[in-house]
Amino acid sequence: MRVVVAAAVGLGSIAAALVASAEPPAGAASCSGCHPISARVTSPVPRLNGHDRAAIVRAMQEFRSGQRAGTVMDRIAKGFTDDEIQAIAAWYASQK
């Protein structure tokens, strides 16, 4: 990415440099309101960064179908499609 930045700046264009390589997919940016990113936070709500992709997908699908009891996640999961859930899970799984 550094190389790309330098090259882009060299060409007098910031466009390539600024296209975020890891822009979160639809909805993902909101999750960290409750799911802590910082390891310093003590919370019963699980961290999603680096979490197993398949486990996130399964949890979301089960919250959505009502198979898994939730406090707020049952209500939130219903707002997301299968594709969105897959994208969110893949993105968080790739985050540190």
Added chain:
Amino acid sequence: MRIHRRAFLRVGVAAAASALAPRPARGQGATPRVVVVGGGFAGASCARALRQADPRVVVTLVEPNTTFTACPFSNAVIAGLRELPAQQFTYDRVAADGITIARTTATAVDAQARSVTLADGARLPYDRLVLAPGIDIRWGALTGYDEAAAAQLPHAWKAGEQTLLLRRQLEAMADGGLVVIVAPANPFRCPPGPYERASLVAHYLKTKKPKSKLIILDAKDTFSKQRLFQQAWTELYPGLLEWVPLSKGGQVVSVDAATRTLVTDFGQHKPAVANVIPPQKAGRIAEVAGVADRTGWCPIDPVTFESKLQPGIHVIGDAAIAGAMPKSAFAANSQAKTCAAVVVRLLTGAAPSATKLINTCYSLVAPDYGISVAGVYQPSGGQLADVPGSGGVSPAEAPRATRAAEAVLAEAWFRTITTEVFG
């Protein structure tokens, strides 16, 4: 750049490190500049998300206060369950992200020239401006309620000294006193807030001054999480807490601070403690910048959060008209991160893409009794609308263990979000 350097507190090596190239004159566009006005949940989140999305963006946060005092959980401070320092956060970590903090007030915006004027007259040029000014009280909109009146009849709707004033008044009140909370018409900051406050004040009275009574005089007939609140009130505070809706004469039409009198169409109340939550509007800079409409709030594009009234200016948080999204800290944080991603795209000439946003709001009805509302939103019909079939409130029938669990989650949410925004 005609920036008054003294106005800034430059902190951290990150800011210097990010300057890969010398800062260009405005218009060359090699180093995009974003100014964010307002350092609350919306503004501070957005400033940090911008830097995270691309460290080459030069971000200036305009915020006069050195300490942020959070409103969520400030009702617990009023009820003596929490101390104010637990609500307070500095901008040290925000600055350490390489964000320049201008510790001053923005007094004007020139949308054509793309510059913000600061209180000392300095001008701050921008490529994109994000306004996150929160709310201002609409002084005088409720007859008799001006800034002087707020010293007698606290609103406590901006956390800080007003929060402590209301708490002291409750502490000073004799057992058997009458407390009145005046709730405004929609829209206003934190829709469930007046009812959470009533609940926690009722808890305080029940445990400390049980002969007292609490009345909510409401300018509305319905309110957020109403069924859950009323169910809990019946269970926890029978005979202590009374809600008077608009249709039963609940609307307060004028107040007299000197005599602590609240006047409705049906009569008068002279409570020992009066908490007047008055009508509100977007923070002042929104009006000055020309992004507030006649309602006092700011119409925005639901994808970009760009003002519908002025190009190049985005509005997030409580000040924005965000459709189905409530004026909450969670929503402000969610909007801020979405807006930051959009702004970075726009700076590159890339097309913004629609996303989904989430809100979750917890309210405490008692220290160990929490309820919540959650929602998922997407742009639809020119507004942010609920995703059909999603969202809603806590179940009406639930064991106390569920309510206790939500109270724990409420506190965890506060720790998590304040760490993300300020930690």
